[in-house]
Amino acid sequence: MAAYALINLIFITAVLGVLWRLRVLRWDRAVWLTLTVLVVATAVFDSLIIQAGIVAYDDSLRSGIDIWQAPIEDFAYALLAAVMVPALWRYSKSVRCGIDTLRVLVMTSRPISWINTAYPFALGYLLLGGSVDTHWLIGTLFFLVPYNLLMYGINDVFDYESDIRNPRKGGVEGAVTPKAYHGIIIGASIGLSLPFVVAMTMLGTGASSAVLAILLFFVVAYSLKGLRFKEVPLLDSLTSSIHFVGPLVYAYVLMGAPPAAWWAALAFLSWGMASHALGAIQDIIPDRKAGISSIATVLGARTTARLVLALYVLAVGSTASLGGWAWLVAAAAVLYVVNVAPFVNIVDARSGEARAAWKRFLWLNMIAGAAVTIASIMQFV
Numbered sequence: 001m002a003a004y005a006l007i008n009l010i011f012i013t014a015v016l017g018v019l020w021r022l023r024v025l026r027w028d029r030a031v032w033l034t035l036t037v038l039v040v041a042t043a044v045f046d047s048l049i050i051q052a053g054i055v056a057y058d059d060s061l062r063s064g065i066d067i068w069q070a071p072i073e074d075f076a077y078a079l080l081a082a083v084m085v086p087a088l089w090r091y092s093k094s095v096r097c098g099i100d101t102l103r104v105l106v107m108t109s110r111p112i113s114w115i116n117t118a119y120p121f122a123l124g125y126l127l128l129g130g131s132v133d134t135h136w137l138i139g140t141l142f143f144l145v146p147y148n149l150l151m152y153g154i155n156d157v158f159d160y161e162s163d164i165r166n167p168r169k170g171g172v173e174g175a176v177t178p179k180a181y182h183g184i185i186i187g188a189s190i191g192l193s194l195p196f197v198v199a200m201t202m203l204g205t206g207a208s209s210a211v212l213a214i215l216l217f218f219v220v221a222y223s224l225k226g227l228r229f230k231e232v233p234l235l236d237s238l239t240s241s242i243h244f245v246g247p248l249v250y251a252y253v254l255m256g257a258p259p260a261a262w263w264a265a266l267a268f269l270s271w272g273m274a275s276h277a278l279g280a281i282q283d284i285i286p287d288r289k290a291g292i293s294s295i296a297t298v299l300g301a302r303t304t305a306r307l308v309l310a311l312y313v314l315a316v317g318s319t320a321s322l323g324g325w326a327w328l329v330a331a332a333a334v335l336y337v338v339n340v341a342p343f344v345n346i347v348d349a350r351s352g353e354a355r356a357a358w359k360r361f362l363w364l365n366m367i368a369g370a371a372v373t374i375a376s377i378m379q380f381v
Helices: 003-021 029-051 072-108 111-127 134-144 146-158 179-203 206-221 235-255 261-281 284-290 295-299 301-320 326-343 348-380
Strands: none
Touching: 003 072, 003 134, 003 179, 029 072, 072 146, 072 179, 111 134, 111 146, 111 235, 111 348, 134 146, 134 179, 134 235, 146 179, 146 206, 179 206, 206 235, 235 261, 261 284, 261 295, 261 301, 261 326, 261 348, 284 295, 284 348, 295 301, 301 326, 301 348, 326 348
């Protein structure tokens, strides 16, 4: 498999896409002249160091196409250097604007959530017998940043009007960005994700590609105008949970998970639905004032809190059924039950008090994550 060529394709496409979006990509005479010089130099010096035995390449990971003795993949460096250096020079004239844009994109992608989507895929892939190979690397990188930028970028753009009235937004729980950045956010979200999706489709199976397509549909449908699953009670919590359990399911289908492993997926799905619904309780009053529907505005605070409790109990039971070190994870998951139990009789007028449970929830994720990591490590010991 031409893994080197595939990785080059991903990053070249991503870089050219970003430069094009920033309107600094040029293919003028200076670029072509520079590229010619760099290609010739690469062909000559690459071949010389290969002949001298200084470097060598794994033939199973490259395309087999050479210029003299230099692998075609090495010429990606020449292409990127010839295009990027003058482009970055032009862009440096507006470096402050560039820093602000980068900051906006990073905040939009919710760095605090990166691990929540990349870790399920990476861990599931390895636990099912995979290794740190090309597909693992590409999938982990995709679910780490581009996936989150796509998910939250679309959300922030289409939720702008309601977010500017929500006091919780503007920090780790959600970015509020000026409309001037909306086009950049959408462009960067799609442009950064597309190369990874193409690569994962090429490397995967028909079934795994179908799962990936369904997952991306739910990512878009959650916030996109005309679909807005986030405003359909029950479907909002289900879709939100799919965003996080989806990468794990993708790994399951890709690697072929045994039946027992699906209990872990059920536990994760239940946890995700419960966590979304818990977050919705605290927003009942502002959401109703804004005319926004959610599982909590429809069911009410008390019923939603009891549903949250039931879903967390289901997550604990599903995890415990796996036996072995999964009991450690189940024990950690009991803390979510304890956290929400005091609010099972909460009324709508006091729904804002559920924010205390939500704040603790963010910290409990650290404990649960540590338990999952320890239990997973013990699978390899």
